[in-house]
Structures are given as structure tokens and as C-alpha cells.
Amino acid sequence: MSQTTSVALTTAAGTKKRKSFLSRWDAPIAGYLFILPWLIGFFGLTAYPMILSLYYSFTDYTLMEPVSWVGARNYERIFTADDKFIQSIKVTFMYVIASVPLKLIAALLVAVVLNKAMRGISAYRTAIYFPSLIGGSIAVSLLWRNIFGVDGIFNKILGIFGIGGTGWVTNPSTALWTLVLLTVWQFGSSMVIFLAGLKQIPNDLYEASSVDGANKFVQFFKITLPMLSPTLYFNLIMGVINAFQMFTSAYVITNGGPMNSTYVYALYLYERAFSRYQLGYSSALAWIMLVIIVIVAVIIAGTSKYWVFYETESGGKKRK
Structure with missing residues (x-):
């Protein structure tokens, strides 16, 4: 073999080795570049604020004074000397227990009804989903407060049947239920997910x-x-996660009243x-609420x- 051929083979081998080395790095680098915006958002807008919040939870931090370390004193005060904490936890759990099942039941029943081939079904699905898009807005909360006020349309409808209504959002025994009803009204997102699941059956x-004689009732439950x-x-x-974090409707409609009956966490x-x-x-x-949700x-x-x-063993455990 000539010296020129030997040099050419050596150069080709070196070039191939460099390409192989670069090819091992090109794919990971490209992947990290694509997810870089998400990484910046996660660490800058989620991870860093959470870590900072955890640090502040062990300090006496106000906007008017410098940060001072107090250890677990904040947590001790919350659990031993804060009556409003107990009240807000109680109201929040009542809200979650009432709103989540009712919302799921409404979403499931409507999804079953809309899971049919009929004329204009897309328009019906869109109309029913629409409240989920605007339900959490301040404007809807203000409208809801007027609907269930003393002179609201709800009382006027009851008056047609000779039923005298009260101010539903100003009555301690009914105020929380008006917030629950608003949440149930926003079942569109859950309904769409149920519809997707029904399509897979x-x-x-x-x-x-x-053929075996099962009726619609038996088919639904079996x-x-x-x-x-x-x-x-x-x-x-x-x-459950969303219900524990409910804020807008309680703030706008009742502001925690009357008599702290809607004073959510x-x-x-x-x-x-x-x-x-x-x-x-x-x-x-905030960190206590995170632990509760977890x-x-x-x-x-x-x-x-x-x-x-689960339909297959590979997807999870089968129910016996």
C-alpha cells in the first residue's frame, strides 16, 4: 500500500470518527434547544418562586420591613392560634366535597346524552362547553351575584310559583351553595374529556x-x-385540585361572607x-395547602x- 493511500485512509477514518462524535451530541443539543423555552419558564416562573416561597415561609417577611428568620413560628401560629385558618379549611372542604361530585355527575350525564349521532350535535356540544371558557371570569361572577341577589331573576322566577326567596348570596346557609352551583355550571371541560373517553368504548x-337482555340502565353501570x-x-x-384553589367567585360574589360562610382557603x-x-x-x-392537596x-x-x-394488564390492574 502506498504512503498516499495510507494517509487518505487515516484521514477518512479520522473524519468518520469526528462525525460519529458530533452525531452523538447533535441530537441531545437540538432537543435541549427545543425545550429551552419550557425550561426557562419552569425554572424561572415555577421552580424558583416555589423555592423562594418555601424560604419565606420560615421568615417574618412583610413589604415594609427586612426579611427576618423565625423558623417554624409561622406554622406554629397557624396550627395553634389561628381561628380563621380552621374556618377556611372547613369551608374549603365543604366546597370540595359538594362541588366536585356534582360537577362530575353533571358532566358525565350530559356527555352520555351528547354521545350520539344526531343533527346539530356539534352546536350543542359547543354551547354547553362555552360556560367553561367564561365561567371563571369576574364578569360572570358579578352576573351570578345579581342573579341570586334579593331582587335577582332567580327570586323572580320563584315568585311566579308563589315562593318567597331571600338573598341567596347574603344568607349564610345558602351562600356557599351558590358558589357550588356556579362551579357545577362550568362542567364543560370535564364533559369534553368524558366524551373522548366514551368514544373509546x-x-x-x-x-x-x-343480545343478553341488558337494558340501558344495566349497560351504563356494567x-x-x-x-x-x-x-x-x-x-x-x-x-379536586382546582376546587381547593377556588378564589375568584368567592372573592367577587361574597368576599368570604356572610359570617365567613364562604371564606375559602x-x-x-x-x-x-x-x-x-x-x-x-x-x-x-400556601405550602400547607400544597401538602393538603398532595x-x-x-x-x-x-x-x-x-x-x-383498565382494559389490558399492561395498562394497569384489572378490577376483579
Whole structure:
């Protein structure tokens, strides 16, 4: 072999080695470049504020004075000397327990009705989903307050039937239920997810059960609910998380009243942070709420093995 050929082969081998080395780095670098905006947003807008909030929860931090470390004193005050904390926790759990199941039931029933091939079904689905787009706005909350006021349209409708109504948002026994009703009215997002789950259920199951004499009621509880249980599980988790963080409607419609009957946790946290400027104390409240949500989510996840059905063994455990 000539010297020129040997040099050419050596150069080609070196070039191939460099290309192989670069090719191993090109794909990861390109991937990180594509997710760079998300990484910046996550670390700059989520991770860093959370870490800073955790630090502030152990400090006596106000906007008027320098930050001073107080250790676990904020948490000690919350659990031992804060009556409003207990009240807000109580109201929040009442709201979650009432609103989440009612919202899921309404979303599921409407999804079953709309899961049919009929004329104009897309228009019906859009109209029913629309409240979810505007339901959390301040304008809707103001409208809701007027509807259930003393002179609101709800009382006028009751008056047609000879029923005397009160100010529903100003009555301690009914104010929270007006907020629950507003939440249930916003079932569109859950309904769309249920519709997607219903589309995945094979029609063969319904046809076979019909041959065996099963009616619609039996089909719903023996086929639809078990096959839809993973979707129900997802909607339940998301509904619980959102319900614990409810703020806008309570702030605009009732502002926590009357007699603290709608004084939800997020409203109390907001008051501590932006009315009293106790940012360290409110940071501790925020982390307590995070722990509560995680505990509730873990409990739901732990019970899911008893009621969530997966079609294949690879997808999870089958319900016996």
C-alpha cells in the first residue's frame, strides 16, 4: 500500500470518527434547544418562586420591613392560634366535597346524552362547553351575584310559583351553595374529556349485552362506568385540585361572607398576603395547602385500585 493511500485512509477514518462524535451530541443539543423555552419558564416562573416561597415561609417577611428568620413560628401560629385558618379549611372542604361530585355527575350525564349521532350535535356540544371558557371570569361572577341577589331573576322566577326567596348570596346557609352551583355550571371541560373517553368504548360490548337482555340502565353501570373509570379518575383528580384553589367567585360574589360562610382557603391566603402584607405567613399557608392537596390526591390514587378498570394488564390492574 502506498504512503498516499495510507494517509487518505487515516484521514477518512479520522473524519468518520469526528462525525460519529458530533452525531452523538447533535441530537441531545437540538432537543435541549427545543425545550429551552419550557425550561426557562419552569425554572424561572415555577421552580424558583416555589423555592423562594418555601424560604419565606420560615421568615417574618412583610413589604415594609427586612426579611427576618423565625423558623417554624409561622406554622406554629397557624396550627395553634389561628381561628380563621380552621374556618377556611372547613369551608374549603365543604366546597370540595359538594362541588366536585356534582360537577362530575353533571358532566358525565350530559356527555352520555351528547354521545350520539344526531343533527346539530356539534352546536350543542359547543354551547354547553362555552360556560367553561367564561365561567371563571369576574364578569360572570358579578352576573351570578345579581342573579341570586334579593331582587335577582332567580327570586323572580320563584315568585311566579308563589315562593318567597331571600338573598341567596347574603344568607349564610345558602351562600356557599351558590358558589357550588356556579362551579357545577362550568362542567364543560370535564364533559369534553368524558366524551373522548366514551368514544373509546367499543360498540361491540353494548351490542353483546343487548343480545343478553341488558337494558340501558344495566349497560351504563356494567359497561360505561367501568370502561370510563380511568377518565373519571383523571377528572376527579383535576377537579379536586382546582376546587381547593377556588378564589375568584368567592372573592367577587361574597368576599368570604356572610359570617365567613364562604371564606375559602385561597381567599384567606390572599387576605394575609395582600391586605395585611404578611408574605411570610401567607407563604406558610400556601405550602400547607400544597401538602393538603398532595395528601388528598395520594388518598384518591391509593383507592383507585379498587374502582379504576383498565382494559389490558399492561395498562394497569384489572378490577376483579
